[in-house]
Amino acid sequence: xxxxxxxxxxxxxxxxxxxxxxxxxxxxxxxxxxxxxxxxxxxxxxxxxxxxxxxxxxxxxxxxxxxxxxxxxxxxxxxxxxxxxxxxxxxxxxxxxxxxxxxxxxxxxxxxxxxxxxxxxxxxxxxxxxxxxxxxxxxxxxxxxxxxxxxxxxxxxxxxxxxxxxxxxxxxxxxxxxxxxxxxxxxxxxxxxxxxxxxxxxxxxxxxxxxxxxxxxxxxxxxxxxxxxxxxxxxxxxxxxxxxxxxxxxxxxxxxxxxxxxxxxxxxxxxxxxxxxxxxxxxxxxxxxxxxxxxxxxxxxxxxxxx
Ligand code: TXA
Ligand code: MG
Numbered sequence: 001x002x003x004x005x006x007x008x009x010x011x012x013x014x015x016x017x018x019x020x021x022x023x024x025x026x027x028x029x030x031x032x033x034x035x036x037x038x039x040x041x042x043x044x045x046x047x048x049x050x051x052x053x054x055x056x057x058x059x060x061x062x063x064x065x066x067x068x069x070x071x072x073x074x075x076x077x078x079x080x081x082x083x084x085x086x087x088x089x090x091x092x093x094x095x096x097x098x099x100x101x102x103x104x105x106x107x108x109x110x111x112x113x114x115x116x117x118x119x120x121x122x123x124x125x126x127x128x129x130x131x132x133x134x135x136x137x138x139x140x141x142x143x144x145x146x147x148x149x150x151x152x153x154x155x156x157x158x159x160x161x162x163x164x165x166x167x168x169x170x171x172x173x174x175x176x177x178x179x180x181x182x183x184x185x186x187x188x189x190x191x192x193x194x195x196x197x198x199x200x201x202x203x204x205x206x207x208x209x210x211x212x213x214x215x216x217x218x219x220x221x222x223x224x225x226x227x228x229x230x231x232x233x234x235x236x237x238x239x240x241x242x243x244x245x246x247x248x249x250x251x252x253x254x255x256x257x258x259x260x261x262x263x264x265x266x267x268x269x270x271x272x273x274x275x276x277x278x279x280x281x282x283x284x285x286x287x288x289x290x291x292x293x294x295x296x297x298x299x300x301x302x303x304x305x306x307x
Pocket of ligand 2: 123124132
């Protein structure tokens with residue numbers, strides 16, 4: 001097992017062809033064994049080892065966005081075992097856009113002793129249900145002695161997990177929003193991106209209480225923030241807001257977030273960890289705008305929130 005930086009968040013990696021190695025990741029995270037995990041590749045030439053069908057849409061999106069923060073769900077190849085697919089007929093794959101990740105993946109790929117090494121299975125390097133790590137120190141704090149090796153690549157640029165698009169059923173379906181927006185994907189495909197229906201595959205990130213800090217977190221519309229703060233007087237509060245703290249505010253740990261979506265996403269998980277570590281009674285987050293470029297951030301905040 002090796003924890004490594006990607007452009008989105010840190011991953012906890014192991015040989016994707018080795019079910020015993022993949023099982024170690026799940027044990028370290030405390031994650032249910034039947035959840036599928038993304039296979040990370042160092043190059044597009046490795047894709048046929050994992051995906052049994054590579055539709056034209058996948059080629060287009062790979063050419064446009066890989067290496068980068070996009071995961072494609074494709075029909076699995078025979079070599080993709082249940083340990084990475086969670087027993088489904090599909091596999092999640094991506095080529096990450098981070099120099100350390102790419103170097104690791106390229107060094108790992110090859111043949112030795114008659115065995116082929118080609119992909120690294122890696123969920124985010126956090127305990128199951130918790131906030132993804134965006135620094136090596138976060139990984140240490142999350143997983144401690146459970147992981148021997150953490151490659152330190154500094155703070156992750158994007159800061160939230162990859163956009164996930166399912167291409168396994170003849171159309172493009174958005175399973176998880178991220179930095180790459182549905183509009184960007186639609187522009188490349190020349191076709192709309194759908195939202196998942198009830199028959200969509202299981203995505204652990206789609207569980208209601210995912211990406212959550214320990215402290216109860218409430219998403220509050222900007223205009224309602226003063227009244228909510230007044231209503232909670234006497235409690236120990238933390239606030240994450242793009243606005244500056246109002247003058248004269250007492251006993252509130254106020255964290256100012258970047259105005260733009262990319263900067264906000266980049267700092268989001270580190271800020272939530274910092275506020276969570278204060279052990280306040282509640283974290284109030286001023287709801288960001290609802291414009292398309294905020295979709296990934298808003299999705300994570302909704303999942304982290306208790307309201
Ligand atoms: O940015 C990312 O994607 C990071 C970095 C490390 O690459 N990884 C990540 O992995 O977020 P994880 O395991 O925390 O989230 C991956 C999500 C899970 O919700 C999983 O259920 C879903 O992808 N997934 C993986 N394979 C799938 C499949 N075959 N079908 C449907 N969902 C799948
Ligand atoms: Mg995760």
